Amino acid sequence: MKMEDIAKLANVSKSAVSIALSGKPGISEDTRTRILKIVKDSGYLPRSMIKADKFYSLTKTLRFVACTNSGIVLEQYYKQPFFMELIHHIEEQCRVRGYSLFFSSVTTDHLEDAMETMETEHESNGIILLGTNLTPEQIQLIAKKQPNLVVLDTCLETLNMNFIVMNNVMGAYQAGRYLLELGHKKIGYVQSNSRMYNFDSRKRGFLQALEEDKLTVDTAHYFEVSPTVVTAQHEFIHKITELRDDLPTALFCECDYIAISVIKALNELGIRVPQDISIVGFDNIQESTIISPELTTVHVEKGTIAELAVSKLLDMIEHGDTVKIKSLIDTQLVIRKSCSPVTVKETDAAAL
Known part of the structure; x- marks a missing residue:
């Protein structure tokens, strides 16, 4: 590859390539970076490149x-x-x-x-x-x-x-306190079937929030799903169906993918979010604003x-x-439309 070829690929003049290779001023840093990247990727290394590498290191x-x-x-x-x-x-x-x-x-x-x-x-x-x-x-x-x-x-x-x-502890704690402030006491927990530091920390923070009100998650209200799919998952649907007479009024999900999957599953079952079950996620991915209702979640910076x-x-x-x-x-809790206060209709929701 010749210098002319480098110039064409970078959409600049041959003199601009020469300036970039010599390490001299005269072109913008964006242009210099673009030229040097093409040079490096192409394997073109003229003697003058020694200077360019010294002042604008291609190994950056x-x-x-x-x-x-x-x-x-x-x-x-x-x-x-x-x-x-x-x-x-x-x-x-x-x-x-x-x-x-x-x-x-x-x-x-x-x-x-x-x-x-x-x-x-x-x-x-x-x-x-x-x-x-x-x-x-x-x-x-x-x-x-x-x-x-x-x-x-x-x-x-x-x-x-x-x-x-x-x-993670703080974010899940914020989610837990928010659900408690809305009056929820029968709160379920939807966890990943693959464990890691983040999820374990979130679980600790959420349970801490409940413990402050002397509450725990009922054993029957723990659910386990895949954290990497956003379709309704059979295992969750099966367990929710078995709990028709004992549904939690809210669910905390360890990540937004899980929360979106849960909302889709509940929709399939005719269980309304948030009227029947409130949902909170974690991560605040872009998809959290696309799902209906928009997801209340924990924002990660x-x-x-x-x-x-x-x-x-x-x-x-x-x-x-x-x-x-x-x-x-x-973290910061982002309140959207997937949560609502507990109302007198709570018992009606449990009877669906």
Whole structure:
């Protein structure tokens, strides 16, 4: 590939390519970044590239690593709304700081070999790891390959590493208190059939809210479903049908996908939301405003998580920061239309 080819791909002049490669001023940073990315992807490396690499390092890349499994982080995780929104914010934070972001998806079964291959073929300056459902040993293995590491979506307090996660306990506690304020006492809990740090923390926060009013979730009002589908799930429908004479008046769902699935199942059964059962979710994905009724949920500050992750990583890369952090990002309850106060019609709803 020649310099003229680079210019055509970047839609700039040949002189702009020359300026980008020499590291001299005269073009915008966006243009320079675009040109250098094309140069790197094409393998074109003229002698002048030494200067460009020195001043506008082509190795200014961060890697986003997702370890897929059969439970929470699916192979096409990037299509799941929560992860899709989070990745968008991370990409934007990298862009404004002059870094490229590479995506790598590996299965947990071949983690060590995959990490070795990734960092050998294209070494990154640092890694943002989607730590959902990973063990301490798996996270430590990745840290050995790349010590500039920030882990998202989980928090292991005993590891000397950087973790950034939403305040799951607080969010679920907020949801629980809201349902109690609406007068609900017979509250059910819809949990994921795959467990992880976030879900376990949410369960703890929700039960804490109920305990303050000396309430608990009845054993019959615990439900278990898949957290990665948004269709009505047979297991939930079957159990709700069996409880027709003893329905809870409200349900807390461990994530929005579960909440949307639950609303669809209840609609199929002719059980009205929120008139018969109020529903609260967690994550505030975009789909929560599309479902009918719009979902009351816990908002997660995905943009703040992304900003902190990239900033911490760059502090390590550019300034040699060695202090490790465990950051909890507080949540906010978003009240929409899927919840209503308990009324005198509660007994009528239980008799449906």
